[in-house]
Amino acid sequence: MFSKTCEHAIKAIIFVTKQTLEGKRASLKTIAFGIESPEAYTAKILQLLVKNEFIFSIKGAAGGFETDLNKMKKLSLMRVVEVFDGDSIANRCVLGLKTCSSRNPCPFHDKYAPVRARLVCILENTSIMDLALGLIAGKTSLKE
């Protein structure tokens, strides 16, 4: 559903938010270990999260990454997904047709449309904070 890059990004921002909630600054190493993703690749993804102002970084000794908790309450999963995977979740035809729409639908369009609408709705109404809180509560996990 999401690209691997997007998966890493989602896990990373949830992890950093969790750390911030716990009063800890998260280093690249800690993050990569915490979400079981390759360190170098994770570094690249964190840079993108910083560039998009989803998280911020502190350079120098004892530096790392943090989030703005109030921002995370408002930031939807949808916004993060859009940055990494564009609008493919919401718009791309499941059979790959360029011009597929309700006016010119592919054979599966009408059956899939309500599922997609529901998915988009959930993505828009789920905040990163929601996901981080579930993690802190021990109800969910980012690792095997």
Next chain:
Amino acid sequence: MFSKTCEHAIKAIIFVTKQTLEGKRASLKTIAFGIESPEAYTAKILQLLVKNEFIFSIKGAAGGFETDLNKMKKLSLMRVVEVFDGDSIANRCVLGLKTCSSRNPCPFHDKYAPVRARLVCILENTSIMDLALGLIAGKTSLKE
């Protein structure tokens, strides 16, 4: 959602079913043109469809591909997807965790589970014949 290979496969089997409904045998060329997919790649995919007994091929001059219409009434989209993409649609964790399940969920698992269940239900209850009939009725399209 589906791999490109799976997309081509779905379009191909719908197209062949439409042709069979119209009393025409479909050649590779006709199919590739009709679903706007690369000819050589489509040939490969048709072979897989044949091997899985979703369609059958007639060799020699004036040969091509056909489907068993009664079979297409019963064949669900889900079965086709499973052959090409495995059970990833129904089971793979959206964040890529190996052991994600309702017992050990990733942060998004519980929110996504009902959407996935609905999707699987629709895939299982949509037959290839359903999709081919929509195409014949001119309500849907396989090309831009």
Next chain:
DNA sequence: GTTAAATCGGACAAAAATATCCGATTTAAT
């Protein structure tokens, strides 16, 4: 100021997915 821990950014590498090529084989039509 020096040091060391950390991010930053661009080039590069590996792996997976997508797609092509081409000769071999089959077989319907004549």
Next chain:
DNA sequence: ATTAAATCGGATATTTTTGTCCGATTTAAC
């Protein structure tokens, strides 16, 4: 039997995605 249209199957090529490397830069701590 011959021909020609078509599938079959394995090797290969291209493209995209995923992931790595490494030197440059920043900056907090001492």
